[in-house]
Amino acid sequence: MKLLKRLMSYLLRKQGYRVIDPITQVDLSTPAFMRSPEAVARLKEKGFLQ
Numbered sequence: 001m002k003l004l005k006r007l008m009s010y011l012l013r014k015q016g017y018r019v020i021d022p023i024t025q026v027d028l029s030t031p032a033f034m035r036s037p038e039a040v041a042r043l044k045e046k047g048f049l050q
Helices: 002-014 037-046
Strands: none
Touching: none
16 A cells, blocks of 8 residues: 555656655655565556556
8 A cells, every 4th residue: 555655656756746745744756665676576567667
């Protein structure tokens, strides 16, 4: 679920939005999950990334 939320914020950021987590005030625009090769491979598997 958290990964999906981060993916959505990443896609929004690609369109120029900044996504701030309302609770922690952390800028979710930086896709930390993109730095994890396992996560990237999993997303490619599911068809989110080319």
